């Protein structure tokens with residue numbers, strides 16, 4: 042009743058543009074068509090679409106082929122482009138915590154096997170100072186909405202504040218992240234399979250640092266899933 046009244050006064054709007062929609066947390070038809078949901082054959086490690094051929098177990102994109110990963114399997118829900126990119130930015134910088142459940146659902150649909158195979162689901166952590174400024178960790182909010190019985194939003198911690206990775210090369214990113222992420226002292230991952238969640242996968246440097254921290258702490262296996270995959274040279278500008 043209250044939500045019906047609220048919807049009359051403030052009709053729900055598209056997650057990506059000012060268009061009115063029937064329900065909250067939805068995209069309008071135009072933006073929906075603009076989201077590149079990833080389907081078909083994908084890289085086993087990062088979820089990037091690849092040309093079919095060979096067993097799925099051995100499919101790799103060029104980037105994962107050139108740079109071995111610290112995790113064993115991965116999935117991406119959408120390409121970081123168009124309306125898919127807009128909603129990621131809304132979640133990260135637009136204070137749109139309300140859209141986290143919808144976006145978490147996109148991840149859940151893209152990685153049901155990885156979620157089923159995980160003992161724990163954990164986000165890539167933010168340093169406390171950045172958390173203080175931004176007020177929430179978008180990846181932790183995705184995890185909270187994904188699988189309540191496996192979600193461990195504080196499994197990992199940033200032990201030092203690192204500079205932004207934007208514009209840094211692969212080697213520079215690794216140096217910046219060296220020793221920056223560790224298991225929460227009160228948590229135990231011995232012999233467990235941990236599924237790491239992040240909003241965006243660019244080079245995978247941060248996810249790699251998290252995966253190494255988990256393996257160093259005794260995790261049996263680490264897998265990853267992200268909302269959006271950035272593939273260089275393929276991004277389209279926000280319209």
Ligand SMILES: [Zn+2]
Pocket residue numbers: 055056057058059060068069070071072073
């Ligand atoms: Zn729209």
Ligand SMILES: [Zn+2]
Pocket residue numbers: 084085086087088089101102103104105106
């Ligand atoms: Zn890949």
